[in-house]
Amino acid sequence: MALPDHIDTSLRFADARSSLTEWGPQLADEYYNATISYFDRLTDEVWIFGVKPDDGPVSFVPGTYASLGLGYWEPRCDDALEADIDDKWAKLVRRSYSVSTPMFTSDDWATVDHGIDDLARCDDLDDIEIYAVLVRPEDDFVPGLTPRLACKDVGDRLFMGRKMAGRYTAADITDPTTPLVFLSTGTGEAPNIAMTIELLRKGHTGPIVSVVTARHWSDLVYVDKNRALERRFANYTYLPIPTREPDVEKRYIQDVVRTDFTPDKLGLELDPANVHVFVCGNPDMIGLPDESGETPVYPEKTGIVEMLVERGFKLDKRRDPGNIHFEEFW
Ligand SMILES: Cc1cc2nc3c(=O)[nH]c(=O)nc-3n(C[C@H](O)[C@H](O)[C@H](O)COP(=O)(O)OP(=O)(O)OC[C@H]3O[C@@H](n4cnc5c(N)ncnc54)[C@H](O)[C@@H]3O)c2cc1C
Incomplete structure (x- = not known):
């Protein structure tokens, strides 16, 4: 220029x-x-x-x-x-x-x-x-x-910039019955709802669960629209969690993954055989391992990736597909 x-x-x-x-x-x-x-x-x-x-x-x-x-x-x-x-x-x-x-x-x-x-x-x-x-x-x-x-x-x-970039997409989800889990902190919800809307528009029938945390209810700006989406699609569940509201128990996404993914609570078990997980936002919540050595070293504070890998999930990488898809915002 x-x-x-x-x-x-x-x-x-x-x-x-x-x-x-x-x-x-x-x-x-x-x-x-x-x-x-x-x-x-x-x-x-x-x-x-x-x-x-x-x-x-x-x-x-x-x-x-x-x-x-x-x-x-x-x-x-x-x-x-x-x-x-x-x-x-x-x-x-x-x-x-x-x-x-x-x-x-x-x-x-x-x-x-x-x-x-x-x-x-x-x-x-x-x-x-x-x-x-x-x-x-x-x-x-x-x-x-x-x-x-x-x-x-x-x-x-x-x-x-006119070129959109990134490989955090639902391109691997070719079977419309695949159970999908979207996890995000704050504005990390943006790509997750974009994918959810497109999947539902194209007729996805498998369960879709979205868990979002933010500090206050006022930060969770897509709640009403997500509730409307839930009313229209029986296979969609939305769980917004404010972490700094006095009358709401403070829970992190890691807590939800640990205890709530059961058929009676969120209608879905985290089974690595068929579930794909999309996780976006704060890098501490995601918790990517350092893979520069022979074995991966996870951050001290347990993130989602470590929890899922322990359950048999696999990180999605270029040329090495997996069922944990991630996007760090910083
Ligand atoms: C692939 C990708 C997609 C992104 N998409 C979004 C998006 O949709 N919405 C969005 O708000 N940001 C998004 N970000 C972050 C965005 O690029 C900027 O970093 C952010 O808006 C802050 O910009 P800044 O120049 O004011 O601060 P910067 O100089 O970029 O400062 C970065 C610092 O700001 C903090 N920070 C950055 N992003 C956030 C955030 N989203 N929430 C809270 N703290 C943050 C962190 O402490 C980080 O270290 C994305 C980042 C990446 C890499």
Whole structure:
């Protein structure tokens, strides 16, 4: 990308900043190729928003992620600033976002069952939905993108990479009777609901159980839609667990896997012979082993992967398929 000649990137940010009204829009024109089509602030920190690319309809494979970006020159919602901002103020901060889904296409999904045709599609879309959370600065750590996204609204411009990437998809699920388990923390729910909607839309008949944890009920933004999905599909079970609500027992996904996957509780046993598990979000919850030595070394705090491997499940890897599919968000 070529920047206009008169934008002198060797300037210190503090000096360049005074000309922000002049060069900010010029940099944006150079880099940005998409528009925010809606922006729902569910809380100050948790948002669902649409991104509409300039060059026409967009399609994605459920479970994959897109790259979004804003300029380092953009304002932030906090007063933190990157230590090396002088070197990069004219560049983009880019991050990966799993593509989420509005789940239903009708406006009256809460009260009317329009059947399978009402489930959101993943091809030929005007925009994609993103489910994101604000990350706060801490000690020396300065998050790059979300404090800048926090200042944006409908109609604002941003960068979106046109190629979706990732192998966290339901491509291996070719038998529609396969029992499926989706586990996620926070915004890790995004790719899981995208896969669930597409599987149900294509007629998946096997049981699907989704367990989601987040700090508060207000962070669990897809609860009502998931309840509506449960009412429509007898084979779908949704278990949302807030971990910081005073009247709710604090349970982690590991606790649920340990005790609740029985036919009487969640209607499903974790049998490695036929179940596939999809796990997404916080790396501590996932608990991938270090496989650099002869035997895998698991993290001190037991994660889902270790628990499932002990039960006979196998990690899904490139060229070595398994039935534990995972996506770490950091
Ligand atoms: C494949 C992939 C898909 C992703 N999909 C999503 C998504 O759908 N929604 C989303 O909100 N984020 C998602 N992320 C994380 C996202 O890329 C950013 O890291 C995040 O939005 C924070 O960006 P930042 O620049 O503000 O902070 P960064 O500079 O990226 O700071 C990273 C730190 O922020 C914290 N963090 C990052 N992501 C989260 C999160 N989701 N929840 C809580 N804390 C977090 C962690 O402490 C991490 O070490 C995904 C990451 C990957 C690798």
